[in-house]
Amino acid sequence: MLGKKPFILSILAAGAVLAGCTQEATEQKDVQTAAPSHVEQTQTAGGEGLVENRRVYEQDVDGSIAYLYVTIVNEENDESETTTFSEINRSLDGINEQGEDLKAKIIMQEGTADGPATGLFGYGETRANGTIEVRGESSRAFQQKSYKLRLFKSTGNWRDQSNINLNKHRPDITRVRQKLSFDYFEQIPNMTSLRTQFVNLKIKDLTGKKPDRDYVDYGLFTQIEQPNKYFLQSHGLDRNGNLYKTNDFEFHRYEDKIKLATDPTYDKQAFESILEIKGSEDHQKLISMLDDLHDPIMNVQDFLDKHFDRENYYTWVAANILMGNSDTSDHNFYLYSPSNSEKWYLLPWDYDLSWGFFEEETKRSPQSGVGKWQFGISNYWISGLHRRVFKDPENVKVLNEKIEELSKIITKEQTDKYLQSYYPIASKYVKQQPDLYNLPQDVSKFDYEYGIISGEPERNKKRYYEAQENPMPFFMGEPEAEGDKLLFTWDHSYDLQGDDLTYDITIGYDPALTKVYTKATGLTKADYTAKYPGKGRFYWKVIVRDRKGNEQTAFDRVDNDEVTYHGVKEFVLK
Structure with missing residues (x-):
């Protein structure tokens, strides 16, 4: 992996205001x-x-x-x-x-x-x-x-x-x-x-x-x-099992931090910078799973059968996609494994920025933009686990089936029923002190944003299928000087349909790349050599395209003066 991920945002589609919500701010008992x-x-x-x-x-x-x-x-x-x-x-x-x-x-x-x-x-x-x-x-x-x-x-x-x-x-x-x-x-x-x-x-x-x-x-x-x-016990699960809260966990091996608790070099604080320990401190199963994940000889289907519960895995991914929770690629979930099993389960955690939240946030601050990759499977391509699983077309097909299955549960009609039951409480408190104080936006926007929620699952499903046509995102490396030349490299992209891919590179003097130093199109390899431009601050961007013209950018981004430039990377030559 050449680079490190940016903070993840997502964008979803907007819709009509929820009809039929009562305006009475009364407590509901039935x-x-x-x-x-x-x-x-x-x-x-x-x-x-x-x-x-x-x-x-x-x-x-x-x-x-x-x-x-x-x-x-x-x-x-x-x-x-x-x-x-x-x-x-x-x-x-x-x-x-x-x-x-x-x-x-x-x-x-x-x-x-x-x-x-x-x-x-x-x-x-x-x-x-x-x-x-x-x-x-x-x-x-x-x-x-x-x-x-x-x-x-x-x-x-x-x-x-x-x-x-x-x-x-x-x-x-x-x-x-x-x-x-x-x-x-x-x-x-x-x-x-x-x-x-x-x-x-x-x-x-x-x-x-x-x-x-x-x-x-x-x-x-x-x-x-x-x-x-206690949560495990009260839910009928194994309180003696493994339970980890993910902080910055992309399913790398992390050999310097993820070690057995009996290892003389074990550092619990370093371990918990990646995974907080909420259950057993016996990490053998976790290490075994990560070792097999990064073993190129092990077939991915054999890996899934050994280490993960397939129904739970696909359900977790599909639910996140339909609910629009893109901030789950490397955190905001728990890993659980009962003590008498080798299987791992993904458990949900933290959904307050889902259901169209980031789309509305982007509308209010369009300069922040959104990465094209932040939809569907491509959102999870940053993770070693999901990347390996969905490189197999059969697993994409299974996820498609799970999306359709959950679409019969997570429906607009059922969401409307939930929202109508919450409305008397939420609207009452948000529209009065102290919640009215320091709201993220004007309270007049409450009913509009409340109303777009129920249409989100259907819009997210549509985006999910559309995003499958695009190549997968990738990371860009650091330019390296070679005499009077400068070598640019990046990870190879991947296409779910197996299409041939080409790359376009632009190198410029500003993050919007309006002032271009040099550019090249139709590259078939993930590298490019340019003439050394001299000292200064520069920016570069790579776009990958398939034969049908579908395109994707890198995970990298530049934040400059409250404006986000997705797919762009900065470098300085001294």
């Missing part, structure tokens, strides 16, 4: 009839498929909202904890100088819209029963924070969960894309989901110079289940 009823477990096909206990979702009521009351208390704290909630919120990232999350002790209670209620969790508590901290990655810097509540073991669980993730989803003005995705995953065979719940959070801070007398409304959040050993 909207669970809008969605299919929960089944006990997934259906298996041909002896394959991920089986889980789906009774775990019986507490979910898709159009309901829970009210959580959190009191920040002055009690003795650990070193990583702070005594003031304002210190947590003022912090840029919620982390102290030692790199630990700032925490404060809390009393968490559940109630109604009027306050904590008798018979619900935490009622009558006078001592801390948990802690609060900021959660998320890039979202930590937002003024509207997301929070994690950790309940003490001695106080029990809230809805069978001890880690309560409360996500604000600030970039998503609709606040429903995450919940919609996981409500769908509850119905999709060969897949797990995560329990979700709309939450209105109210906080009373007793740790400041002027303690709050009443609870302060922090608005709407989505509570989402934490994948960990």
Whole structure:
């Protein structure tokens, strides 16, 4: 591999505004009839498929909202904890100088819209029963924070969960894309989901110079289940199995970081920069899978049969494509393997930037543009696993079949039902303080963006098939001087139809390549030699074309003055 991927964006098609959404911002108690009823477990096909206990979702009521009351208390704290909630919120990232999350002790209670209620969790508590901290990655810097509540073991669980993730989803003005995705995953065979719940959070801070007398409304959040050993157990899976959260995992071998825990040179922190360990720390199966993946002698079908559950694998890819979640090529998913099996399963995580989000973002900031490769299979070509799998035409055919199968589940009609059940809650909170404060765009855009969601799966399917006609993206290398010449090289592209490919290269003085130094077209090899241009800053771009004229650019990109130039790479000669 010659280069490193850029940050992934996607673009999807827009559509008409959802009709029939009620404008009443009232709590719905009976909207669970809008969605299919929960089944006990997934259906298996041909002896394959991920089986889980789906009774775990019986507490979910898709159009309901829970009210959580959190009191920040002055009690003795650990070193990583702070005594003031304002210190947590003022912090840029919620982390102290030692790199630990700032925490404060809390009393968490559940109630109604009027306050904590008798018979619900935490009622009558006078001592801390948990802690609060900021959660998320890039979202930590937002003024509207997301929070994690950790309940003490001695106080029990809230809805069978001890880690309560409360996500604000600030970039998503609709606040429903995450919940919609996981409500769908509850119905999709060969897949797990995560329990979700709309939450209105109210906080009373007793740790400041002027303690709050009443609870302060922090608005709407989505509570989402934490994948960990307890998640595995409650979903009927193997809590002793392997479970990894992917951070920057392109299915390379990573021999310098991915090692056995018994290896004297094992560095857990380095390992977790790629894969966070949420289950067993025995990495033998993971290493065996990666070794076989990068063994050119091993047939890809034999590899899949040995290491992956095919039904789960194709379901995960197809669901991401239909939901428009392109930010899953190297992160935002979990890897799971039960202790009594060699098989690996891909589990979903983080869908708040799906369902047309990036298309609308690109419309608002057209200068950011979008890479042509960020649709369908080409979006996953950056991954060593997906690239090897889909170089086999038979596997593309199977994915096409899975796309059609899931299209009968993820439909416009069913999506409309989900959205109608969420609308009274989402519209009520987004259109009032505090959620109205610091929205990513004007609140008048809420109904439009809410309305385009239900048409996304059909538009994404159309784009998926269209993108298969284009060659696959590739990486560009670093130019190398050879005397008075400069050698440019790049990875070979790949065409799913097996067409012959040619390359066009342009070298210029600006990222838009309006000032050209030299160019060449119709190259059949993945290299080009140019006369040395002298000192300065230069840019170059390679376009690959098949015999029918379908084209593709490289993964590389240049960000310059808030403008993104896709398929372009910069180099400096001194």
